[in-house]
Amino acid sequence: MENVSSVERGRSAANRFAAFAWAVLVVNIAVILWGAYVRATGSGAGCGSHWPLCNGEVIPRSPRAETLIEFTHRATSGLALLLVVALFFWARRIYPRGRIVRRAATASLIFMLAEALIGAGLVLFELVAHDRSLARALSLAAHLVNTFLLLAAMALTAWWAQVDGEFRWLYNRIVAAILAVGLVGMILVGMSGAVAALGDTLFPADSLREGLLQDVSPAAHFLVRLRVLHPLLAVSIGVYLLFVAGALAFWRKERSVRRLARAVLSLLAIQIGAGVINLILLAPVWLQLVHLLLADLLWVTLVLLSASALTRVGDRPQLDARSRP
Known part of the structure; x- marks a missing residue:
């Protein structure tokens, strides 16, 4: 007892x-x-x-x-x-x-x-x-x-x-490499997004047409010219993650993996839509915050999906404060 x-x-x-x-x-x-x-x-x-x-x-x-x-x-x-x-x-x-x-x-x-x-x-x-x-x-x-x-x-x-158990890593190099590419890709998308948001703040455009002309103008500030990288990276990595999450949702039997994979798919769809609206509306502050919130949620969900796909849960060891150093 x-x-x-x-x-x-x-x-x-x-x-x-x-x-x-x-x-x-x-x-x-x-x-x-x-x-x-x-x-x-x-x-x-x-x-x-x-x-x-x-x-x-x-x-x-x-x-x-x-x-x-x-x-x-x-x-x-x-x-x-x-x-x-x-x-x-x-x-x-x-x-x-x-x-x-x-x-x-x-x-x-x-x-x-x-x-x-x-x-x-x-x-x-x-x-x-x-x-x-x-x-x-x-x-x-x-x-x-x-x-x-x-x-x-x-x-x-x-x-x-x-989780009621201790984690053990599954050494599946192929799955680990595929997920690592997705995680690094998300970081690159985030970095380009931070630079693009700075460009939108410092060099606001009065119309979508004016903003697009600024992006391709050789005389534009480098922050403006770099803005185009964000949508290109976002679409490329987004398509990659759609395939990865879709495959995990279909092939893996673990409930946590499937649930997180479906969450990644849902957040990706919402985030892409928010990005398009953000571009059309010329990046209003409120929508920038929504876009960032979705990016943070997508990143966290992708991290948890990766951890869930690469680990197995065993028995939970007893927690006893007296054994702490």
Whole structure:
């Protein structure tokens, strides 16, 4: 009876941890969307070149709208950091050394700290607001890569924590290579999307025709000329992922793999439609945020599909806090 009770307590602790991990993921996606709103509204310099203070103050007095937008982003980012720190220590509290959930939580903290450093660098080097430099474009692309890795680590932390069993990797090199291409492709699409969104913000067009002419003009700024890469990459990788997810949904018998594959197919269809509408409507801010939200959800779902397709669930080992280092 004592062993059964101990197992039940361990499962209850794991379920609570999983719920918290999912909540942390949701909070971070919200913070990411607000960060995109900061960029889209040109509010990145709302706190000046000061960090972590805002215009040299802890709490800005008589702030402008841009300052409120940027300060809100910093405050929510700080909250998100604290939540990830709590996730890290909680994972160490209930999972023994070597467990994959604990490793994913550690990766979440590492990428979260990197996220904060990249954001600070953008502010301190004044790569915000109306800056049109190559350094800003590269920094935003790097920011996107780290953001995707952060979301992947947090999603895997929650996913692996909620399953009643330990994971064992399936060493299917062909499936792993196919999924790796899709994941790398999604990262490239995201990077091109970040640069395209920056170009749309800094060089808005009055009509679809004017925007297309800007894209092919040799005299246009490099941020404008790079915009065409995003739809080309999005369509190419989108078609690839349609085949991959469709094949997994058809051939694999595991319920989780089929469910996630169907979710990827649905999100792909919605995202492609949102991208077309975004192009036609000349990228309004609200639609940019919807487009980014769909991209984040698609990325997280694809990561979970890859993890589910490449792992097998075995028996859950007992969780016992006394065995922690």
